[in-house]
Amino acid sequence: MQHEKYGNVVRVAPDELSYMTTDGWRDIYGETPAAKYGMKRSDDIFAYFFDKQSTEAIIVSANEEGHSRLRKIFSWAFSKPALTAQEPPITEKVGLLIQNLKQAQSVGKVASSAPSQRSNPFDFVVKQGRTFHRYREGKYPLPNDFREQERLDFQHYFMLTLLDGKLHLAPIGENPQNVLDIGTGTGIWAVEFADRYPSANVIGTDLSPIQPDFVPKNCFFEIDDAEDEWLFNERFDYIHMRAMMTCFADPRSILQKAYNQLAPGGYLEMQDGRFPLQCHDDTLQGTALDRWAKACVEAGEVTGRAWNNAKFYKQWMEEIGFEVIQEKVFEIPTSDWPKGKKAKELGLWFHEDLMDSLSGSKVLLTKTLGYKEDEVELLLMEVRKNLKDRGVHAYMPV
Numbered sequence: 001m002q003h004e005k006y007g008n009v010v011r012v013a014p015d016e017l018s019y020m021t022t023d024g025w026r027d028i029y030g031e032t033p034a035a036k037y038g039m040k041r042s043d044d045i046f047a048y049f050f051d052k053q054s055t056e057a058i059i060v061s062a063n064e065e066g067h068s069r070l071r072k073i074f075s076w077a078f079s080k081p082a083l084t085a086q087e088p089p090i091t092e093k094v095g096l097l098i099q100n101l102k103q104a105q106s107v108g109k110v111a112s113s114a115p116s117q118r119s120n121p122f123d124f125v126v127k128q129g130r131t132f133h134r135y136r137e138g139k140y141p142l143p144n145d146f147r148e149q150e151r152l153d154f155q156h157y158f159m160l161t162l163l164d165g166k167l168h169l170a171p172i173g174e175n176p177q178n179v180l181d182i183g184t185g186t187g188i189w190a191v192e193f194a195d196r197y198p199s200a201n202v203i204g205t206d207l208s209p210i211q212p213d214f215v216p217k218n219c220f221f222e223i224d225d226a227e228d229e230w231l232f233n234e235r236f237d238y239i240h241m242r243a244m245m246t247c248f249a250d251p252r253s254i255l256q257k258a259y260n261q262l263a264p265g266g267y268l269e270m271q272d273g274r275f276p277l278q279c280h281d282d283t284l285q286g287t288a289l290d291r292w293a294k295a296c297v298e299a300g301e302v303t304g305r306a307w308n309n310a311k312f313y314k315q316w317m318e319e320i321g322f323e324v325i326q327e328k329v330f331e332i333p334t335s336d337w338p339k340g341k342k343a344k345e346l347g348l349w350f351h352e353d354l355m356d357s358l359s360g361s362k363v364l365l366t367k368t369l370g371y372k373e374d375e376v377e378l379l380l381m382e383v384r385k386n387l388k389d390r391g392v393h394a395y396m397p398v
């Protein structure tokens with residue numbers, strides 16, 4: 001649709017272009033010298049070399065088939081060590097690409113559908129061996145590297161298990177039109193939703209540019225801060241936010257923005273857990289696990305981004321004026337300690353999720369609460385033991 005409106009090249013997000021035809025590539029890259037370098041140039045593959053002698057190249061392809069062919073040929077370059085080694089030059093080249101793009105945009109060759117970026121979103125911040133978002137640096141406390149992305153994708157399947165395979169609980173019907181996923185993370189929910197509902201135009205927004213390149217054609221990603229004024233042109237039938245605890249300084253105002261952005265009869269669905277962990281007996285009391293979860297809550301109080309917002313969603317929705325509000329609360333065990341097949345399965349999923357998130361919390365505890373690094377390591381060692389102990393009957397309300 002955007003191509004029909006704007007032409008061959010559309011910027012669908014600050015870091016993402018959509019190309020409709022090979023002419024679109026030429027608009028940006030010009031004629032390419034690929035043949036000179038022994039590359040076959042066809043309608044679906046172009047290669048852009050920075051200079052004759054250089055072994056560095058940006059490989060571009062005009063369609064998915066061409067891209068996966070090139071990925072195979074250059075598979076050695078996508079190994080983890082190779083990617084790590086290439087990160088600085090890639091970041092530099094991406095900067096150049098964005099610069100070229102801006103030039104092309106200034107002469108009307110590229111249409112932009114996303115607000116302009118004030119900093120290079122590819123430029124991640126590295127702290128204690130993990131990477132964090134650079135755009136609006138410091139707002140969100142957890143990392144955004146591959147390890148965290150895997151955790152988020154894992155968490156997605158865990159949430160699907162909780163909801164018996166459903167992507168949503170709101171009764172949105174079979175033909176949703178405009179759908180918004182705030183804080184989309186790796187975009188896994190948005191992609192699956194777009195596949196499941198071809199009628200829908202799905203927009204996913206996030207502070208981190210960690211969404212995939214190849215997505216259904218009705219799915220778009222934008223780098224955007226949900227705490228800014230919402231500038232969407234459309235009103236949405238359905239707005240989705242999942243796992244957004246500790247994201248917002250004023251979460252009630254985000255619910256208000258969602259309310260204002262809904263089409264008449266539209267739905268907002270929040271799927272969120274909350275900290276600290278809970279327990280129906282006294283087995284959590286005095287454990288490192290309890291201390292860790294409470295320390296996260298305390299750090300959230302210091303940064304002004306609470307970990308227990310989900311407790312207030314219903315009340316805020318009532319105050320804002322939402323109609324027909326339904327709240328469902330599930331108890332997710334921290335391991336397979338409870339009885340029952342589904343509870344055990346959820347416990348195992350959540351156990352892995354928590355284990356993975358421990359390292360991601362280190363920066364928060366050291367930088368915000370002033371813990372020493374080795375102090376946190378010791379605490380986390382004990383937390384891991386508690387998590388493995390089926391005698392600790394902790395759960396998180398979701």
Ligand SMILES: C[S@@+](CC[C@H](N)C(=O)[O-])C[C@H]1O[C@@H](n2cnc3c(N)ncnc32)[C@H](O)[C@@H]1O
Nearest residue numbers: 140183184185206207208225226227242243247
């Ligand atoms: C725990 S992840 C959840 C990701 C996704 N919703 C899911 O369920 O898979 C929280 C996400 O919210 C994003 N986020 C945090 N603060 C944000 C903000 N102010 N605006 C947009 N996204 C934000 C983070 O970058 C992160 O990707």
